[in-house]
Amino acid sequence: MVRVIGHLDLDYFYAQVEEVQNPSLKTRPVVVCVFSGRTEDSGVVSTSNYQARALGVRSGLPIVTAKRRLEGHNPAVIRMDHGKYEEVSARVMELVGGKVDAFEKTGIDEAFFDVTAMSKGDYQASMQIAQELKDTILHSEGLTSSVGLGRSKVVAKVASDFAKPDGLTVVTPESTLDFLGVLPVTKLYGVGPKTTTILEEMKVRTVAELAQADPSALERHFGRRLSSYLLAAARGTDEDPVVPNQEPTQFSRIVTLRRDTRDTTEALGQMAEAVASIQGKLIGSGKSYKTLSVIGVLSDLSVKTKSRTLELPARDAAGVRDDALVLLEGLLAATDKSLRRVGIRVSELTDSADQSSLSDFLPSGQ
DNA sequence: TCGCCCTCCTC
DNA sequence: CCATGTGAGGGCGA
Numbered sequence: 001m002v003r004v005i006g007h008l009d010l011d012y013f014y015a016q017v018e019e020v021q022n023p024s025l026k027t028r029p030v031v032v033c034v035f036s037g038r039t040e041d042s043g044v045v046s047t048s049n050y051q052a053r054a055l056g057v058r059s060g061l062p063i064v065t066a067k068r069r070l071e072g073h074n075p076a077v078i079r080m081d082h083g084k085y086e087e088v089s090a091r092v093m094e095l096v097g098g099k100v101d102a103f104e105k106t107g108i109d110e111a112f113f114d115v116t117a118m119s120k121g122d123y124q125a126s127m128q129i130a131q132e133l134k135d136t137i138l139h140s141e142g143l144t145s146s147v148g149l150g151r152s153k154v155v156a157k158v159a160s161d162f163a164k165p166d167g168l169t170v171v172t173p174e175s176t177l178d179f180l181g182v183l184p185v186t187k188l189y190g191v192g193p194k195t196t197t198i199l200e201e202m203k204v205r206t207v208a209e210l211a212q213a214d215p216s217a218l219e220r221h222f223g224r225r226l227s228s229y230l231l232a233a234a235r236g237t238d239e240d241p242v243v244p245n246q247e248p249t250q251f252s253r254i255v256t257l258r259r260d261t262r263d264t265t266e267a268l269g270q271m272a273e274a275v276a277s278i279q280g281k282l283i284g285s286g287k288s289y290k291t292l293s294v295i296g297v298l299s300d301l302s303v304k305t306k307s308r309t310l311e312l313p314a315r316d317a318a319g320v321r322d323d324a325l326v327l328l329e330g331l332l333a334a335t336d337k338s339l340r341r342v343g344i345r346v347s348e349l350t351d352s353a354d355q356s357s358l359s360d361f362l363p364s365g366q
Numbered sequence: 367t368c369g370c371c372c373t374c375c376t377c
Numbered sequence: 378c379c380a381t382g383t384g385a386g387g388g389c390g391a
Contacts, residue, residue, distance in 0.1 A: 191374095192375060251383085305372075
């Protein structure tokens with residue numbers, strides 16, 4: 001049976017949550033910002049509402065620049081409150097998850113779902129279901145959302161992006177090639193600036209051109225994995241299923257230092273909260289890690305990482321700090337630059353120190 | 367196959 | 378000094 005996959009995207013999420021909480025903001029440009037703490041207004045815009053976007057203020061713009069562009073427009077400049085958005089997100093996801101066959105949260109504001117069985121593969125019926133999901137979210141949380149339906153995850157994702165905010169785009173299996181074909185390749189998930197540049201050099205601009213590109217040429221430029229993904233995505237034939245309850249494979253935290261430095265002790269001191277937070281994630285999820293990485297964003301904004309893999313999984317804070325210090329020293333030894341931002345990441349997560357150390361002694365495979 | 371590092375994406 | 382923060386995955390050399 002042909003699948004019916006949906007992608008749900010909560011519109012301009014952080015800024016919209018702020019509007020719901022304070023409706024008087026709806027008539028004003030709203031920018032939700034990440035303040036780095038370096039200077040009064042250093043940091044970037046995380047999310048902006050559509051009034052702000054109309055004035056050229058989008059994600060990633062420095063706060064100072066955003067304020068300049070919004071001068072005289074009575075903007076609301078709001079500090080990001082991640083915990084608050086997580087709570088709203090969790091309620092929405094819980095609600096929607098119970099009304100579909102399968103549900104996979106992929107971010108704080110987005111999720112895939114599968115309604116093949118409950119719609120009996122009928123796209124008209126699926127559209128009704130999708131509209132009901134949108135209505136439910138609007139009535140319970142006051143949030144508008146954009147939904148796309150299609151035969152695969154890639155099609156659903158592109159469809160949800162096609163009309164927003166408050167959009168509902170249905171791409172039937174028969175219309176898939178027509179829908180995708182005319183789009184520029186940048187609209188495909190996984191195709192960013194680098195990939196676009198390479199494709200341009202291959203004279204591939206639209207998804208239709210990508211679908212007919214020479215597979216071996218693609219493989220030369222992008223490798224086996226990415227090239228086969230690109231072809232499947234362009235044809236709307238990717239088969240990835242909707243997988244509920246995906247476990248995270250890594251936790252990371254990164255902080256901007258008060259000032260650039262090569263002093264590892266000073267850097268580590270400012271990482272204390274990040275380390276504690278990672279610790280909390282490990283404990284909260286009952287996981288241990290085998291690989292610890294430090295990430296350094298240097299004074300020229302280049303990024304370096306150093307990592308170390310343990311023989312046995314661990315989760316203790318002292319070990320994290322000691323190893324992080326060593327890695328940080330190694331990282332700095334490989335450059336003349338100073339640290340601007342430092343981060344820490346744990347990966348190769350296993351289900352708990354005890355169980356995983358035992359399983360290390362068991363035969364691998366099935 | 368593993369360890370390490372980099373690229374990319376989204377907000 | 379304008380330039381945040383989280384996560385997934387792939388390439389490559391040993």
